[in-house]
Amino acid sequence: MGAPLSIHSCSLGAPILLEETTASGTAPAAEPVGATPACDGVKQIGQWNKAWDPFFNLDPMWADQFMAAGAAIYGSGVFTAKAPGTRRHIKGALASGASVAEIMEVVKLCVAQVIQACNLGVQILAEEPGAT
Numbered sequence: 001m002g003a004p005l006s007i008h009s010c011s012l013g014a015p016i017l018l019e020e021t022t023a024s025g026t027a028p029a030a031e032p033v034g035a036t037p038a039c040d041g042v043k044q045i046g047q048w049n050k051a052w053d054p055f056f057n058l059d060p061m062w063a064d065q066f067m068a069a070g071a072a073i074y075g076s077g078v079f080t081a082k083a084p085g086t087r088r089h090i091k092g093a094l095a096s097g098a099s100v101a102e103i104m105e106v107v108k109l110c111v112a113q114v115i116q117a118c119n120l121g122v123q124i125l126a127e128e129p130g131a132t
Contacts, residue, residue, distance in 0.1 A: 007052070007066065014055035033060045038068035049088060 021028050039056060042048050056063040093103055 007070075010055040010066075011049070011051040014058055015051075017058070018054055028058055036060050036064040036067075038064045042067050 018028065036056075039048070039060070052063065090103055
């Protein structure tokens with residue numbers, strides 16, 4: 001679950017990338033757009049966030065692969081509407097009856113998963129030849 005939550009880095013980083021490319025006069029390369037069924041499915045179930053448009057526009061195929069990895073979580077009913085994090089989700093979680101304590105537990109779990117991923121990733125990277 002930690003990996004799909006990393007989408008918030010893309011939501012923050014892609015608009016900054018677009019702003020900086022505009023400021024520097026560097027145009028982002030146009031990515032070929034094929035079918036994006038996972039993104040279309042997320043939109044269809046009403047879970048698409050407009051904040052995802054910038055990274056979708058920069059790389060629609062990657063965005064679709066990313067959504068394919070996490071879309072089933074949201075469409076399956078495994079998580080209720082009070083499960084996900086960030087501002088729009090916190091607002092929805094509160095409206096769905098989640099308590100402040102429940103929301104904070106989700107935030108803490110996300111932090112723990114990121115730390116665990118870094119601990120594992122750094123060890124793997126250190127074992128790679130030429131990584132030092």
